[in-house]
Amino acid sequence: MSPTSAAVVESPWPRSEPPGLTPDSEQIQLRESLRGLLGKHSDIDQVRVVTATGPGYSPDLWRTLVDEMSVTSLAVPEPYGGLGYGTAELAVVLEECGRGLVCEPVYSSAVLGTQALLAAPDAEGNPLPEVLAGDLLATVSALDSTTDDLRAVPGPRGWLVDGTVTHLIGGGSADIVVASAAAADGLRLFALRPAENAERRERRVLDPTRRQADLTVHECPAVALTAPDTTAAVRRRLHDLATLALACENTGIIDRLLELTVEYAGTRQQFGRPIGSFQAVKHRLADLLVSLERARSASRYAAALYAEDPDSARLAVAVAGAVCTDAAVHAAGEAVQLHGGVGFTWEHAAHSYFRRVLGNEAAQGDARTHRARIAALIGV
Structure with a gap:
């Protein structure tokens, strides 16, 4: 093997399967525990009640997420009071929060807030300990x-x-x-x-x-x-983290919307048959499943790379932003339409997810914005 070909083989980028890409037993257990908790305390009716009153979230559920699920300290290094995990575990949390349409400040405080404060963890007066404890948002x-x-x-x-x-x-x-x-x-x-x-x-x-x-x-x-002299680099890493976080959340939203739509298509009768038995509906549901798997692959790959080195993950994050945004908008629209007349009412759960998807798009940019970043990163 020539020296040139050896260098190509040993190059760390791109990588087909970075460490953390395949869920391990701890991540699976984390997902199951969080899904069970949110299924009990954060269904769509509960979400709508708490968002209409007070601070817009449930302080009791937030306390539970901090104390029992360690959402604030999960990806914080142990020397600063965290558990020492990384973005692969945060991706699991954010996917489940997307599925449950969580309104508690997981994205804003537990993810972005803590990681931003880690830019200077030893600075005098840094409120990182109080934020990790969930006492400050x-x-x-x-x-x-x-x-x-x-x-x-x-x-x-x-x-x-x-x-x-x-x-x-x-x-x-x-x-x-x-x-x-x-x-x-x-x-x-x-x-x-x-x-x-x-x-x-x-x-x-x-x-x-x-x-x-x-x-x-x-x-x-x-x-x-x-x-x-360090502001630009820190801002860039945090911006990538925000894009990655919403990509993971969108993946969870797609998963839940597909689940709701498949359930409805299996029970809604038309012409004496479940509508899910019609070929046209089957094809649209199959397309949603493909979109989900594309989004899941893109977001998890980006999370695994970001855990190793945020700077080398920029392209993967931009790809995840584009893929997951496109897929989530598509899934939300299909869920509304495939639920028929009831799906077009604002009271239906699909519309709450649809609003979150559009809000995520506004927060971190639409698919075109992410594709422009991809083009800039690869020099097109």
């Missing part, structure tokens, strides 16, 4: 946003931040907000602790199970998580 501003207007200045006891940050997922109840602010020496990522008198304005959004708010602060105490 964190959220992260859109990492590619150009609409945020924050300015940071050093004060006698640390940094102070002024300005407005918009479209914060869970911003109405967040205790910690991670956002970028312009300092004298450049752009930095900060963890803000908004005071009780900070101005919060709830936004009207399509998906009521994932509230958003705008936040205006004045001389807000903050902890610097990055230096100007």
Whole structure:
């Protein structure tokens, strides 16, 4: 074998099966436990009740997810109080949260919030321990946003931040907000602790199970998580993580929508036969299954690569974003149509999933946006 061919064989990219791609016994047990818990405490009727009142989620279920399922500490290194697992395990959690249409702040706080605070885990005043304990809720501003207007200045006891940050997922109840602010020496990522008198304005959004708010602060105490020369890299990794997280969530949504639709097609009678026995319906359900498997393969592959090295997983994450977004939008539309007249009512469960899919698309970009990233990454 020539030296050139040997180099190609030994090259770590692309990899057909990175470690963590195939679910192990712990991941299977995690999935079963979480599905059982959410099936008991987070069915569609319960979700709709809690999203219409209070903070928009169930504090009791959130406490259970933190204490019994360790959603906040699962992918945090052991030296910082975590369990030391990675994004492959987070992918399992997010898939199940998608299936259950979970409105608790798993995506915003347990995933993005904790990982953002890990950018500077030893920084004085970093609220990571309280966020891991579930006592404080964190959220992260859109990492590619150009609409945020924050300015940071050093004060006698640390940094102070002024300005407005918009479209914060869970911003109405967040205790910690991670956002970028312009300092004298450049752009930095900060963890803000908004005071009780900070101005919060709830936004009207399509998906009521994932509230958003705008936040205006004045001389807000903050902890610097990055230096100007590291901000871009940290933001890029967190943006990829957000894309990956919603790809996994969309995979779980497709799984649940297919399950609901197959069940309906097997019981709904037309012309004396279940509609699932008609060839046209069978083909559409088969196409949904293919979409599910494509999404599952793309999201799990990206999660396995991200666990090894976030920077080398950028292409896989962009592919997962495109594939899973396309598949989820397709599955939601098919679920509504194949449920017939009842599926077109807003009260049907399919519409709640449809809204979440569109909300995810707005949060991290549609399939065209992800394909543009793919083209840029491969130099097309």
